[in-house]
Amino acid sequence: MNTPLMIDTYLPPIENNPGISHPAKIIASDGKTYFLKGNMSKDNDNNKLFHMDAALAQEALSYRIANFFNIPTPQIVYIKITEDDLVNFPKLRFFHNFQKPGLYLASENTGSSELNKEFRQYYHFYSFGFPGNYFHGFLSRIQNKEDISKIIYFDILIANIDRYKNPGNLIFKDVGDGNIMLAIDFGYSFFGPYWSAHEYYSNIKKEELLHHNYPNDLATSWPQFILQQMNLLGQQSSNSIFDALSKFIVFKENPFLKSNYRAHELSNNILTKLINEIPNEWFVQGEYQKNMYLQFISSQIKLIPFIIDYLVSAKNLNNSNGGKLKWETGKHIISL
Known part of the structure; x- marks a missing residue:
């Protein structure tokens, strides 16, 4: 590339x-x-x-x-x-x-324009409270349902605030006996596409958000804040893309555990290599901006079990462990 x-x-x-x-x-x-x-x-x-x-x-x-x-x-x-x-x-x-x-x-261009159009049309009616039979029927044809929890975990990790309110950020490819879902468009990760040209909130800079600081009047905790901004909690999350997709997550065991294992393999050295592969002219503040992304991802990896447990409990997702998820990180087992 x-x-x-x-x-x-x-x-x-x-x-x-x-x-x-x-x-x-x-x-x-x-x-x-x-x-x-x-x-x-x-x-x-x-x-x-x-x-x-x-x-x-x-x-x-x-x-x-x-x-x-x-x-x-x-x-x-x-x-x-x-x-x-x-x-x-x-x-x-x-x-x-x-x-x-x-x-x-x-x-x-790897998706099907007809399938993508169908997805957006069904979601439009579903989001306005109409019965979601056709929309859920469309989603039931997804062949890679195991990737749903991976995408959710990943979006929380990178603070992608646009996925679950914008049906254009998922596309679909026809594979004969169903559809493959692909995730696209990550420009709104890390709380939005602006660094210095625009503040995500009028009273807080993006750098503060990447330091896990948030307006106290908007949330009581970091898990609540980030999930609200991602449209996973709150009034705006009703009939969201997340609500529709979450019905296809299987909770026989912790569906986010494999992603969590993988996240702990994402070392600072690997992250640094990935960041340094990006053209320097795309960074507004050079090494400082790169380090901000690295520090945010590293911190999110530690916090994400608590964020997802908050989400599962708040949304009453179908967790067969009674609302508690088991997480294993290295030698430490966390039961939330």
Whole structure:
């Protein structure tokens, strides 16, 4: 992935143009079709552009960590946009908000557009309180249901605040006897795509959130706070994507335990290697920003059993252990 590809062909905008970054559909120099993502978004109310200055670094890092956890995702590549591309394909600049040449990120087009459309339509009605028979029927055809708990664990680990309120962040691939679910779009991990250009809350900086500090008026504990921000708890979580997916998690044993084992293999050395594979120009504050991500992930790994136990208890998930999950980390067994 370290060698950038070039744009060979620009394709018409994808249906409904999902995502605030308005990804462009292209054929790259390797002959494959990709969705090309930038780091600018537009406020449609006043036509103002916003620089999502952390989006590319966070997306690239999250995909690398997802691969470490064997979470199904599309392949990602670097794409180099030239000034000639912006001239030859003017929609890149004026429709997709690519404002200057440079290195960007793209994910391979591996899902089924019809299945993705079906998923979004069923979720739309389900989210408004209509009976979810069709939606649950769609989800029941997922062949890799064991990956649901892995994706939930991973999203909590990276504080991905967008997955469970945005049906465009899961895609599906037809495999004949059912569908494979893939996780995409991690730009909103680590509490959002901004580093310095925008504060996630008006009274708290992103750096504070990465230090596990949160506004006291929003939650009584870190587990409550992060789960609320991820749309896993609270009024907004009713009829959410998480609620629908959680019905397919099997609780005969702790379904998050294998992910927890894997997380404890994610050493600082491995994390440092993954972070250093990302282009330096995608980081606003260089080594300081890299260290913030590393420290946050390392701290989250220690806290995540307590976060998930809080979630299981609060949502009354079908835990056959009576609301208690057993976690084993190294030589220490934690029974929550």
